[in-house]
Amino acid sequence: MYFHLILTDNCNLCCSYCRARAFQSSEEKGEEVIIEIDSALPVELSVELPVLYKFLKRDPAPTLTFYGGEPLLRADLITTMVSDAPVSRFMIQTNGLLLDRLPPEIVNRFSTILVSLDGPEGLTDGNRGPGVYRKVMDNVRLIRSNGFTGELIARMTVTEKADIVAAVRWLSQNPDNSFTSIHWQLDADFAGDFSGRRFEKWAETEYNPGIQTLVRDWVDHMEGERKVLRWYPFLDPMEDLLNGRASRLRCGSGYANYSIMTNGHIAPCPVMIGMSDYYVGHISDADPLHLKTVPIGGDCLDCTILGFCGGRCLYSNITHPWEDRERKIVCITVKNLNDALTGALPRVRELIAKKRISLEDFSHEKFNGCEIIP
Numbered sequence: 001m002y003f004h005l006i007l008t009d010n011c012n013l014c015c016s017y018c019r020a021r022a023f024q025s026s027e028e029k030g031e032e033v034i035i036e037i038d039s040a041l042p043v044e045l046s047v048e049l050p051v052l053y054k055f056l057k058r059d060p061a062p063t064l065t066f067y068g069g070e071p072l073l074r075a076d077l078i079t080t081m082v083s084d085a086p087v088s089r090f091m092i093q094t095n096g097l098l099l100d101r102l103p104p105e106i107v108n109r110f111s112t113i114l115v116s117l118d119g120p121e122g123l124t125d126g127n128r129g130p131g132v133y134r135k136v137m138d139n140v141r142l143i144r145s146n147g148f149t150g151e152l153i154a155r156m157t158v159t160e161k162a163d164i165v166a167a168v169r170w171l172s173q174n175p176d177n178s179f180t181s182i183h184w185q186l187d188a189d190f191a192g193d194f195s196g197r198r199f200e201k202w203a204e205t206e207y208n209p210g211i212q213t214l215v216r217d218w219v220d221h222m223e224g225e226r227k228v229l230r231w232y233p234f235l236d237p238m239e240d241l242l243n244g245r246a247s248r249l250r251c252g253s254g255y256a257n258y259s260i261m262t263n264g265h266i267a268p269c270p271v272m273i274g275m276s277d278y279y280v281g282h283i284s285d286a287d288p289l290h291l292k293t294v295p296i297g298g299d300c301l302d303c304t305i306l307g308f309c310g311g312r313c314l315y316s317n318i319t320h321p322w323e324d325r326e327r328k329i330v331c332i333t334v335k336n337l338n339d340a341l342t343g344a345l346p347r348v349r350e351l352i353a354k355k356r357i358s359l360e361d362f363s364h365e366k367f368n369g370c371e372i373i374p
């Protein structure tokens with residue numbers, strides 16, 4: 001089983017699409033569901049580690065992903081847990097600024113590190129703050145030179161400021177030859193500011209055509225370089241298309257991937273912080289192998305591409321953060337991705353038949369913090 005562990009709600013950044021947005025005013029949302037939030041949730045992890053370890057021990061092969069806020073603000077706890085916890089694999093999702101706080105022998109135990117970067121320096125710093133890109137890249141170089149050989153994923157948040165083609169190409173050209181993989185996620189949390197954004201136009205005229213271009217780039221690279229680039233929004237769905245498989249929710253939330261809150265309650269997803277109505281248990285007495293599942297529902301169940309999309313996001317499926325029109329725009333981006341990948345499928349099959357690449361080149365760790373469907 002996969003578990004995210006929320007170490008702290010604090011963060012050392014105030015990114016424009018995340019905490020900074022909390023200070024902006026918002027519009028009324030007609031359809032939004034009122035969700036009970038546990039306001040007493042501690043900011044810092046407050047569970048006894050032996051209780052957590054006892055819970056994890058009941059799973060023969062747990063994977064633990066450190067998450068926040070910014071988890072490296074608790075580098076002390078991470079160092080302790082990586083040394084002691086009964087866990088098969090460790091991962092972390094970090095903004096990368098404090099990676100130099102961990103000793104190399106701890107960093108080198110991670111199988112996967114997801115580092116938030118939005119693309120080139122100007123774009124990243126515009127969203128995340130001046131000097132962030134360079135400091136993060138310094139740390140990325142540092143951990144590589146200290147022997148980290150695991151998967152290093154550049155995780156982008158994509159807003160209307162992004163030229164998606166240029167940003168993915170930039171990270172893929174691998175500044176300093178460091179990243180093995182790329183994932184991106186749309187900033188579709190309109191948080192009541194849809195009318196103040198140009199998301200609709202941008203999605204139609206820039207993002208969706210950009211995805212078509214990137215899929216072509218991706219398959220051209222397979223043909224020319226005999227290599228399947230690890231671009232997660234393409235990699236995971238294409239593997240399923242090649243195998244003729246439908247997918248459940250691709251991030252695994254609510255059935256394979258759960259999140260441990262700072263007070264030990266277990267939520268279906270790391271974003272459902274404090275959503276106590278959806279907790280599936282507590283680490284003090286839950287069986288990690290038999291947690292309640294929380295399924296996708298609503299309109300997704302009638303969607304013709306549910307098997308491709310998986311429902312995109314359990315959190316938004318439950319909270320209904322969008323007006324109808326807004327939801328349709330997001331779903332059109334999924335349909336566009338589906339069209340681009342299914343359109344490329346015959347060419348990919350041919351490259352496999354000609355042995356330029358193999359089906360195994362698409363294999364990857366599932367539920368590694370990449371949501372897959374942007």
Ligand code: SF4
Binds near residue numbers: 300301304311332335
């Ligand atoms: S495309 Fe939209 S409606 Fe269809 S499964 Fe995905 S999220 Fe649900």
Ligand code: SF4
Binds near residue numbers: 270
């Ligand atoms: S895609 Fe949605 S359900 Fe999945 S981890 Fe992200 S917020 Fe949670």
